Amino acid sequence: MPPPSRTLDAYKVEVAQHVMRQNLDQTFSGRLPPMLPAIVVLNITVRDDGEVEDVEVQRSRNDNASRVAVASMRRSGKLPKPANLLAGNLRRLTFSETFLFDHQYRFQLRSLAGPQ
Template identity: 30%
Template sequence: MAGTAVLLASCSSAPPPAPEQPRAAVVQPAPAEDPVARSAQPAPAMVIKTSAATNPRAYRQDAAQHLYALNQERIWKGRMPPLLYAIGVLQVEVDGQGQVRNLSWMRAPRHAPEVIAEIERTVRSAAPYPVPARMGKVVYTDTWLWHKSGRFQLDTLTEGQD
């Protein structure tokens, strides 16, 4: 029986070689950021504009231009259609550093609470506003003309309505 086992063992062929596995690429870790080098780089300068307005009506023009510059893709181009989704009149208090201190609705579009929230978010996120240098602080009022698409115009810079 031992002879049969030896005979059978000599008749079998070697198993085929295992298929070659793809080699994993060796990835070098990114070099750690040097906090000293990072702090040595100058931070981008934030340009805060100054308004020469001497009254709230004149400042309203500067504030509207500031809002338009930051929301170019959301501004309704051309004359607005006759039926708007919402119209709101908002009073904004801006301090001596251009920060929004208070928002007060004189006429809120209560039928569209999402518009109220979006206008408030837009106004607050646009800070700092041009610094009201000649007034110290300012409270100005503007009317928001809101289309159902989410685009808007401010009455101060409106192109009119059909």
């Protein structure tokens, strides 16, 4: 098990790697297309034990892509624990992740994606 992340950005990279591993059939790698047909921003709330408590669409213009993004988060199961990122007695962390879609509704995550 990797050591706990010390920054939110490092945690988001860990989560993105986990989500990509759990959804290999829904992802693509390599260079992003010049014109992304769909971009979805999700707000994700994770409990201190790594359990996903809530996933909601913050921004999207494509209902199909939104459904794929939310389903992919749900399918990912428990996420890495955000232990070092919880302030005081908070037992949950909310953060955003951006799903970048190609024309086949396969995605990359902004936290891992290279230049476009």
